[in-house]
Amino acid sequence: MPAKDILIIGAGLTGIASAWALRQRGHRVTVFDAHDGPAEETSFANAGALTPSEPEPWNAPGVHWQLLSSLADPHSPMKLRVKAIPGLTSWGLRFLWNSRRSAYEAACQANFALSHHSLKLTQAVREAEQLEYDSLSRGTLKICRDAPPTPVRDGINKTLADMGLKSEILDVEETLAREPMLEAVRDQIAGSVFHPLDESGDARAFTRALARAAEAAGVRFEWKTRVLELIDRAGHIIGVRTDEEEIEVEAVVLATGHASWSLLAPHGLHLPVRPVKGYSLTLDMSGLNQRPGLPVVDEALHTIATPMGDRLRIAGTAEFTGLDRTLREDRVDNLRNLLRSIYPQIADTLLAGEQKAWCGFRPMSADGRPFIGETRARGLWLVTGHGHLGWTQAMGSGDVLASLMSGETPAIDASAFAATRI
Numbered sequence: 001m002p003a004k005d006i007l008i009i010g011a012g013l014t015g016i017a018s019a020w021a022l023r024q025r026g027h028r029v030t031v032f033d034a035h036d037g038p039a040e041e042t043s044f045a046n047a048g049a050l051t052p053s054e055p056e057p058w059n060a061p062g063v064h065w066q067l068l069s070s071l072a073d074p075h076s077p078m079k080l081r082v083k084a085i086p087g088l089t090s091w092g093l094r095f096l097w098n099s100r101r102s103a104y105e106a107a108c109q110a111n112f113a114l115s116h117h118s119l120k121l122t123q124a125v126r127e128a129e130q131l132e133y134d135s136l137s138r139g140t141l142k143i144c145r146d147a148p149p150t151p152v153r154d155g156i157n158k159t160l161a162d163m164g165l166k167s168e169i170l171d172v173e174e175t176l177a178r179e180p181m182l183e184a185v186r187d188q189i190a191g192s193v194f195h196p197l198d199e200s201g202d203a204r205a206f207t208r209a210l211a212r213a214a215e216a217a218g219v220r221f222e223w224k225t226r227v228l229e230l231i232d233r234a235g236h237i238i239g240v241r242t243d244e245e246e247i248e249v250e251a252v253v254l255a256t257g258h259a260s261w262s263l264l265a266p267h268g269l270h271l272p273v274r275p276v277k278g279y280s281l282t283l284d285m286s287g288l289n290q291r292p293g294l295p296v297v298d299e300a301l302h303t304i305a306t307p308m309g310d311r312l313r314i315a316g317t318a319e320f321t322g323l324d325r326t327l328r329e330d331r332v333d334n335l336r337n338l339l340r341s342i343y344p345q346i347a348d349t350l351l352a353g354e355q356k357a358w359c360g361f362r363p364m365s366a367d368g369r370p371f372i373g374e375t376r377a378r379g380l381w382l383v384t385g386h387g388h389l390g391w392t393q394a395m396g397s398g399d400v401l402a403s404l405m406s407g408e409t410p411a412i413d414a415s416a417f418a419a420t421r422i
């Protein structure tokens with residue numbers, strides 16, 4: 001297929017990964033972003049975990065009870081705010097409908113396949129381009145507090161194992177051998193699950209390093225350029241209008257994260273993706289003699305503590321609160337408490353130093369799967385809706401998109417991510 005002129009809107013993880021993959025296939029690629037550089041929105045300070053081991057959408061069976069009870073619980077890790085309910089009605093119903101076990105398991109399998117493929121591509125580009133982003137290839141440790149983990153929680157684990165998921169059930173001693181810093185909470189841990197293939201790193205540093213490599217390979221960037229609308233000619237998207245100009249291209253790719261909805265709605269495309277707010281707190285570990293060695297996940301709290309070079313980042317919590325960007329002190333406090341509950345011996349020292357709190361919006365799809373492919377409007381492509389897995393799935397999503405746009409068969413079955421399901 002001949003090379004195309006392609007405009008990507010969005011320079012977060014998915015936009016940059018897509019630009020890279022498209023340029024590798026010879027297309028002429030331009031990226032527009034409203035910010036003055038890459039990874040300034042949700043890709044700015046996420047938890048940094050590359051976790052094919054966590055393919056589960058957040059609308060697991062039973063999620064409705066969790067959301068309802070969160071209305072009255074200020075510390076609930078997944079929090080629904082009353083004022084957000086009107087804006088969530090149709091998306092919310094689809095979110096709940098997709099918590100049926102069959103839909104949930106199908107999303108787990110599709111997400112795992114994409115994440116697994118993505119991790120291999122992340123490793124490959126890191127080696128080929130010598131990308132530096134405080135990467136760690138030590139796996140992740142999922143701690144269990146109430147009861148020891150059981151070998152097979154349900155059928156989906158066996159299916160994922162057959163697809164390539166590696167996991168080891170650890171007792172308390174084995175858990176402490178993996179992460180000696182958990183000794184201080186030995187009494188509170190019942191065991192853990194270790195996922196040796198998971199990785200971690202600073203997603204923003206990765207995005208910026210990959211953007212530099214993409215620019216060197218010929219991708220053109222225009223910063224501080226906000227796209228106001230898509231230009232539609234008889235159902236065919238032929239370009240965009242920015243705050244300064246109108247440009248025509250052969251294909252437009254929306255990699256606009258949680259903001260995709262507003263560009264699509266005027267064209268009758270009602271993307272079921274809504275912002276789900278999350279928080280992170282980054283602390284300076286440079287003065288510590290003993291440091292955490294690998295990411296520790298506390299699944300019950302949707303939180304994770306990830307070492308990133310000289311820093312430790314605690315991240316998590318999910319808030320359904322619309323586009324309210326307020327950095328709420330009570331949510332940041334939840335992260336401080338989480339730090340105390342995992343590493344009490346270093347918490348006070350770390351919290352006495354510089355604390356960088358941040359919040360961002362996960363672009364959460366109602367069926368727990370991203371959108372990758374061409375929409376019903378010809379010439380308009382999506383790579384968005386990755387929710388809590390945008391870093392884990394970025395390189396794989398870019399690769400699938402670039403294959404589809406180049407007329408190739410993608411390396412994995414991409415039907416579960418079709419953008420025609422809007």
Ligand SMILES: Cc1cc2nc3c(=O)[nH]c(=O)nc-3n(C[C@H](O)[C@H](O)[C@H](O)COP(=O)(O)OP(=O)(O)OC[C@H]3O[C@@H](n4cnc5c(N)ncnc54)[C@H](O)[C@@H]3O)c2cc1C
Nearest residue numbers: 010012013014034042043047049227257278389390391392
């Ligand atoms: C607290 C937290 C922790 C997380 N932890 C993890 C994790 O450990 N692992 C993981 O895999 N994922 C994680 N995620 C999810 C991940 O960060 C996101 O899925 C990912 O960053 C989304 O990337 P994106 O490129 O789609 O969107 P973004 O990073 O938001 O990029 C979208 C870009 O589009 C631009 N844009 C939007 N509209 C326009 C417009 N009209 N004109 C021009 N530019 C526009 C924006 O400026 C922005 O730069 C986490 C998220 C949060 C909030």
